[in-house]
Amino acid sequence: MKENNEPVTRSESQSFIESFIGKDLKDGKNRGKIHTRFPPEPNGYLHIGHAKAICLDFGMAKKYGGKCNLRFDDTNPVKEEVEYIDSIKEDIHWLGFDWEEREFYASDYFGKLYNFAADLIKRGLAYVDDQPADLISSQKGTPSQPGTDSPYRNRQVNENLDLFNRMNKGEFDEGSRVLRAKVDMNSPNMHMRDPIIYRIIKSPHHRTGSTWMVYPMYDFAHGQSDYFEGITHSLCTLEFEVHRPLYDWFIDQLKSDDYRPRQIEFNRLNLTYTIMSKRKLLELVQEEKVRGWDDPRMPTLCGLRRRGYTPESIKRFVDLIGYTKVEAINDVSLLEHAVREDLNMKTPRVFGVLNPLKVIIKNYPEGQVENVELINNPEDESMGKRVVPFSREVYIEQDDFMETPPNKFFRLAPGMEVRLKGAYIIKCEGFKKNEKTGAIEEVYCTYDQNTRSGGNASDKKVKGTLHWVSAQHAVDAEVRLYDRLFIHEDPAGQKDDDYRKFLNPDSLKILKGCKVEPSLRSARPLEKFQFQRLGYFCVDYDSTSSKPVFNRTVQLKDTWAKVNK
Numbered sequence: 395m396k397e398n399n400e401p402v403t404r405s406e407s408q409s410f411i412e413s414f415i416g417k418d419l420k421d422g423k424n425r426g427k428i429h430t431r432f433p434p435e436p437n438g439y440l441h442i443g444h445a446k447a448i449c450l451d452f453g454m455a456k457k458y459g460g461k462c463n464l465r466f467d468d469t470n471p472v473k474e475e476v477e478y479i480d481s482i483k484e485d486i487h488w489l490g491f492d493w494e495e496r497e498f499y500a501s502d503y504f505g506k507l508y509n510f511a512a513d514l515i516k517r518g519l520a521y522v523d524d525q526p527a528d529l530i531s532s533q534k535g536t537p538s539q540p541g542t543d544s545p546y547r548n549r550q551v552n553e554n555l556d557l558f559n560r561m562n563k564g565e566f567d568e569g570s571r572v573l574r575a576k577v578d579m580n581s582p583n584m585h586m587r588d589p590i591i592y593r594i595i596k597s598p599h600h601r602t603g604s605t606w607m608v609y610p611m612y613d614f615a616h617g618q619s620d621y622f623e624g625i626t627h628s629l630c631t632l633e634f635e636v637h638r639p640l641y642d643w644f645i646d647q648l649k650s651d652d653y654r655p656r657q658i659e660f661n662r663l664n665l666t667y668t669i670m671s672k673r674k675l676l677e678l679v680q681e682e683k684v685r686g687w688d689d690p691r692m693p694t695l696c697g698l699r700r701r702g703y704t705p706e707s708i709k710r711f712v713d714l715i716g717y718t719k720v721e722a723i724n725d726v727s728l729l730e731h732a733v734r735e736d737l738n739m740k741t742p743r744v745f746g747v748l749n750p751l752k753v754i755i756k757n758y759p760e761g762q763v764e765n766v767e768l769i770n771n772p773e774d775e776s777m778g779k780r781v782v783p784f785s786r787e788v789y790i791e792q793d794d795f796m797e798t799p800p801n802k803f804f805r806l807a808p809g810m811e812v813r814l815k816g817a818y819i820i821k822c823e824g825f826k827k828n829e830k831t832g833a834i835e836e837v838y839c840t841y842d843q844n845t846r847s848g849g850n851a852s853d854k855k856v857k858g859t860l861h862w863v864s865a866q867h868a869v870d871a872e873v874r875l876y877d878r879l880f881i882h883e884d885p886a887g888q889k890d891d892d893y894r895k896f897l898n899p900d901s902l903k904i905l906k907g908c909k910v911e912p913s914l915r916s917a918r919p920l921e922k923f924q925f926q927r928l929g930y931f932c933v934d935y936d937s938t939s940s941k942p943v944f945n946r947t948v949q950l951k952d953t954w955a956k957v958n959k
């Protein structure tokens with residue numbers, strides 16, 4: 395389902411979560427405090443969906459004078475890596491949020507969780523099951539049919555304790571035994587049908603080494619970790635709604651007073667023409683369908699950053715889509731709209747020519763150079779002006795010239811006049827064509843020296859204005875143009891689940907012979923510009939190219955703005 399195109403305002407969109415929180419605070423629940431957390435599993439890089447959760451977790455805490463923890467839910471040593479932890483921290487800081495000294499790990503609680511599990515065993519609320527996982531899962535039944543009890547369900551407490559202990563000593567193979575909570579095999583909620591809470595894993599953990607041979611399942615660690623940290627509001631995505639009764643059951647067994655974290659679910663962020671599953675994003679990286687987690691086509695935060703997205707534009711987008719209880723796919727053009735609005739205000743305008751065509755101004759004195767002064771950003775005078783050199787030979791875009799133009803082509807063609815922005819009006823007097831290939835190789839013009847912009851110019855007006863770069867001053871550059879990574883709006887939502895077949899073969903186009911104005915020689919990685927008439931560009935940090943590399947963030951045309959007119 396696609397959400398309708400009306401942007402939602404923040405006050406409306408967050409009201410259901412905010413009003414729950416507001417009421418709890420007003421009622422003096424948790425002594426009038428709010429404490430949230432952002433709980434990533436360190437098994438991949440953060441994507442823009444996570445940004446939605448981050449903005450809510452940190453945003454609500456900030457707005458209501460509370461705190462937000464960063465907690466890594468690191469319960470699966472097989473899939474986790476320190477690289478992911480570092481990148482997650484970097485990305486949260488980049489978005490502009492801070493967890494202060496509250497950096498926690500579910501693995502900090504492995505001891506407590508183990509003791510809690512042992513306590514459940516002692517109370518007859520957990521048992522060791524010797525059956526393989528697929529058999530256990532087949533005995534779970536279906537939502538309309540009750541499950542079947544495991545033959546080990548009524549194992550004696552002492553035997554359970556002994557086995558659990560030995561599981562942790564490494565006496566048994568991975569997969570040979572699990573610990574299950576004894577909840578209710580007849581519950582209509584499948585998650586309550588004696589869920590597995592501990593499994594044997596013999597790979598070392600990135601923080602606890604080989605201290606443990608048994609690891610808690612995510613469902614057994616998550617809610618309890620919230621409880622141990624004194625979290626008041628556990629904000630999470632809708633798929634956890636059905637897990638909530640189980641989390642509540644665990645807390646019921648654990649808690650000693652009235653306090654319990656309150657879980658509130660909201661819809662995940664999905665975007666058109668991309669995928670948001672960490673597993674699939676990892677596949678794209680491993681199979682080299684993209685150039686890494688930070689490939690500018692990826693929906694990861696590091697990919698978006700490299701593409702030229704600003705934290706403000708991402709937060710603005712998250713504001714616009716809001717938080718609801720309805721799963722939807724958000725239109726990526728709304729995200730593009732948000733970054734365009736932001737970059738429009740922030741970036742200096744510059745000249746860059748992607749596909750250069752040389753124009754020789756025959757009557758312009760050879761060797762003469764004029765410094766043309768241009769406004770950096772018409773939206774913001776404080777950004778000042780810059781000087782761009784003009785000379786007898788300039789580059790324009792190939793598609794700004796046509797030998798036989800159609801009607802209403804207000805650019806350059808034989809006999810036609812255009813203004814070179816900030817400089818003079820030129821008239822096309824001829825051109826050189828490669829007879830074999832048909833390519834136009836040079837264009838010959840004359841200029842009228844009374845038409846200099848900003849001078850005591852004649853009031854002569856022409857319809858077309860072109861960007862240009864002086865040939866002798868131009869800096870060679872590489873430009874990377876990006877299109878959508880997938881050609882299908884919902885590549886991961888299709889029946890056979892092979893999202894790969896929807897990959898867009900033309901999602902990256904590399905232009906190596908570009909010419910940009912000399913002021914860009916000193917541009918630094920991640921600096922952003924508007925190339926006039928072409929879009930917003932961001933300097934890449936790839937050191938494999940000897941020339942400066944610019945990634946196009948977005949084109950100038952705003953389809954979203956049009957839709958909403």
Ligand code: ATP
Pocket residue numbers: 432433434435436437442443444446447629630631661662663664670671672673
């Ligand atoms: P996986 O895809 O590996 O199951 P995940 O996407 O749920 O993982 P986590 O690291 O568990 O990733 O996510 C951390 C937090 O971010 C969770 O609270 C989760 O609800 C939230 N989150 C993840 N994806 C999205 C999304 N697309 N939109 C909003 N919130 C999300």
Ligand code: MG
Pocket residue numbers: 435
């Ligand atoms: Mg998850």
